[in-house]
Structures are given as C-alpha cells and as structure tokens.
Amino acid sequence: MKSTPQERSAVEAPSLQELRQRALAAASPKAYGAGAAIACDRLVRIFSAEGIEVQALQGLELTIQQGDLVALVGASGSGKSTLLTILAGLDVPTAGTATVAGCDLLEMSAKERLRYRREVVGFIWQQTARNLLPFLTAAENIALPMQLRGRRAGALGAKQQGARVAELMEALEIGELAHRRPNELSGGQQQRVAIAVAMANNPPVLLADEPTGELDSETAGVIFESFRTVNRELGTTVVIVTHDPMVAGEVRRTVAIRDGRTSSEVLRRTVTDEHGEESVNEREYVMLDRTGRVQLPVKFLEALGMEHRVAVDLAADHIEVRPDDVAGS
Ligand SMILES: Nc1ncnc2c1ncn2[C@@H]1O[C@H](COP(=O)(O)OP(=O)(O)OP(=O)(O)O)[C@@H](O)[C@H]1O
Ligand SMILES: [Mg+2]
Numbered sequence: 267m268k269s270t271p272q273e274r275s276a277v278e279a280p281s282l283q284e285l286r287q288r289a290l291a292a293a294s295p296k297a298y299g300a301g302a303a304i305a306c307d308r309l310v311r312i313f314s315a316e317g318i319e320v321q322a323l324q325g326l327e328l329t330i331q332q333g334d335l336v337a338l339v340g341a342s343g344s345g346k347s348t349l350l351t352i353l354a355g356l357d358v359p360t361a362g363t364a365t366v367a368g369c370d371l372l373e374m375s376a377k378e379r380l381r382y383r384r385e386v387v388g389f390i391w392q393q394t395a396r397n398l399l400p401f402l403t404a405a406e407n408i409a410l411p412m413q414l415r416g417r418r419a420g421a422l423g424a425k426q427q428g429a430r431v432a433e434l435m436e437a438l439e440i441g442e443l444a445h446r447r448p449n450e451l452s453g454g455q456q457q458r459v460a461i462a463v464a465m466a467n468n469p470p471v472l473l474a475d476e477p478t479g480e481l482d483s484e485t486a487g488v489i490f491e492s493f494r495t496v497n498r499e500l501g502t503t504v505v506i507v508t509h510d511p512m513v514a515g516e517v518r519r520t521v522a523i524r525d526g527r528t529s530s531e532v533l534r535r536t537v538t539d540e541h542g543e544e545s546v547n548e549r550e551y552v553m554l555d556r557t558g559r560v561q562l563p564v565k566f567l568e569a570l571g572m573e574h575r576v577a578v579d580l581a582a583d584h585i586e587v588r589p590d591d592v593a594g595s
Pocket of ligand 2 (some may be wrong): 347350
C-alpha cells in the first residue's frame with residue numbers, strides 16, 4: 267500500500283512532542299530490572315544432546331532485589347540448576363539477558379568471567395565433597411579464594427586474610443574445625459565451611475543448589491540458619507534452590523519454576539494485629555510476564571475444565587477468566 271505525501275512526511279519527520287517523548291525515554295535509566303541484584307529477562311537455554319533439543323529455560327523472567335533471601339522451588343527437570351549455573355557464570359544462556367550485580371552475563375569475556383566467579387558470586391553445590399578441596403584444612407579452604415584473587419585485584423595481605431578466615435569461622439560457628447580436613451568433618455560441617463569459602467571474597471550474591479539435599483532435617487535447619495546469618499549480617503543477596511518445604515516455608519519469597527519459566531511465587535509478610543499479636547501472612551501469586559502472559563494454576567483450570575481458549579473480561583478492579591462458552595467452534 268502506498269502512503270500519501272502527508273503520511274510519509276509524518277513517518278520521516280516526527281512531531282516535536284514525539285521527539286520530546288523519545289528523548290525522555292532515552293534519558294530514563296529505568297531499564298528492565300534496573301538496580302536489582304539479579305535480573306533475568308526472556309532467558310533461554312537450549313541443550314542439544316544426540317540430536318535432541320531440550321529447552322531447559324524458555325524465556326524466564328526473574329528479578330531479585332539486593333539483600334533478599336529467596337528460595338527457588340520446582341519439579342525435577344524444571345530448570346532450577348540450569349538457571350543457577352548461568353547465574354554463577356558457569357554456563358552461558360542461548361538467548362535473553364541476565365545481569366547480576368551490574369555484570370552482564372552474556373557479554374563477559376573469559377577473563378571477566380573468571381573475576382566474576384571469584385568476586386561477584388559465591389556458589390555452593392549439593393554434593394558436600396564438591397565444595398571443598400580434600401587435601402586442605404577447613405581454614406586453608408576458606409583462605410584459598412582470597413589467595414587466588416591476586417594482589418592487583420585487591421587481595422588482602424596474609425594477616426588480613428587470616429583475620430577474615432577467623433571472622434567467617436566465628437560467624438558460621440566452625441572455629442573449632444579450622445585444622446580439620448573435609449573427610450574429618452560431618453556433611454553439615456562441610457557445608458558450613460563451604461558457605462565460608464563462598465563468602466571469602468565477600469561477594470554481593472550467594473547461590474546454592476540444594477545445599478541441604480544430602481543432610482538430615484535437623485542439620486539442614488542449622489545450614490539454613492547459616493544462610494540467614496550471611497544474609498542478615500553481611501547484606502548478601504542469597505538464592506537457594508531447595509526441595510525442602512521447611513526452607514521454602516521460612517523465607518520471605520519463594521519463586522516456583524515450571525517448564526523453564528517462573529510460574530508463581532509465595533510472599534510472606536509478618537503482620538501485627540490490633541492486639542499486638544504477630545502472625546505470618548502468606549499469599550501465592552502467579553507471574554505476569556512482560557507481554558501480559560499469565561500461567562494459571564493447573565488445579566484451577568482442571569476444576570473448571572478450562573482448556574485451549576478462555577473468555578477474559580475486565581471488571582472494575584480485577585480481570586475475569588471464564589471457560590469458553592462457544593462450544594464446538
Ligand atoms: N548438560 C545438559 N545437556 C542436556 N540436557 C540438559 C543438560 N543439563 C540439563 N539438561 C536438561 O534440562 C532440563 C532442566 O534441567 P535442570 O538440571 O535445570 O533441572 P532441575 O530443576 O535442576 O531438576 P532437579 O530438581 O532434578 O535438580 C532437564 O530436562 C534436563 O534433562
Ligand atoms: Mg537441579
């Protein structure tokens with residue numbers, strides 16, 4: 267279709283008002299997730315193995331504010347570890363954007379990636395043996411990340427390193443274990459040392475993939491308390507993948523991942539009633555993505571037999587979703 271001269275000039279020469287709007291938009295620093303500790307936008311990770319493609323992350327959106335303590339939950343294979351290894355700088359997404367503490371995870375060079383893993387994020391694996399070097403004592407394991415950092419990158423002197431090791435061991439109540447090697451420690455003690463190792467260079471973000479998965483529930487509680495301590499005392503942003511309902515039930519925010527996307531989250535708030543009694547108010551939300559998509563809970567859809575197509579209406583302060591009433595078309 268041909269445009270008239272007026273239409274063409276309108277395309278070529280924007281009005282003064284349009285120009286002003288564009289200038290304002292360009293000057294605004296409010297990019298998606300700006301200022302958040304972690305921001306993932308339309309994150310995709312496709313694995314190709316033996317000719318089969320697996321879409322582990324399918325356009326995942328997630329923002330986590332600085333200083334938050336967040337649990338990530340979801341069925342096996344939903345993409346939790348894939349997300350965490352990307353955030354840890356151990357894997358690179360296929361598409362999308364991911365920013366952690368201002369670092370762009372898709373644009374980093376190999377050298378920047380190394381610095382990122384050493385200084386910006388601490389990581390804890392589920393397998394206790396994977397987190398520590400077996401031939402070093404607990405104190406030596408904790409000192410190692412500081413030694414690897416190198417003088418030019420702002421590494422502490424030997425004396426200050428020793429003080430930092432002592433400080434971390436005290437905070438995590440493992441002072442008496444300083445000279446033991448990992449095989450002389452229980453699983454729970456190893457994980458507490460692992461948290462100290464991950465925190466050695468004081469990273470702003472701490473990530474843990476099922477850190478209590480190999481432990482009994484009592485020990486898991488102690489480890490979880492250590493994460494809380496780190497979050498509270500050092501202001502570190504903490505993200506824990508867990509299957510443990512006890513952990514998921516104690517954090518302020520639990521994010522659920524389903525089929526490679528964030529699907530719902532539970533927020534918990536402490537509220538005080540008129541008698542001064544405190545109670546925890548818990549509410550589940552589903553995610554609304556940037557294009558307006560919502561993943562409705564399967565149990566709700568099944569209860570009303572909704573599938574394929576639904577009727578959506580706007581009410582004064584909510585949106586109504588009803589089963590399709592035009593059957594057969
Ligand atoms: N390296 C890989 N090569 C091929 N497929 C992979 C790879 N890593 C993960 N996947 C696939 O990606 C999907 C997501 O896996 P992921 O490990 O992230 O799940 P998860 O939520 O951590 O599960 P779990 O709770 O069992 O640990 C799965 O279908 C998995 O088989
Ligand atoms: Mg996993």
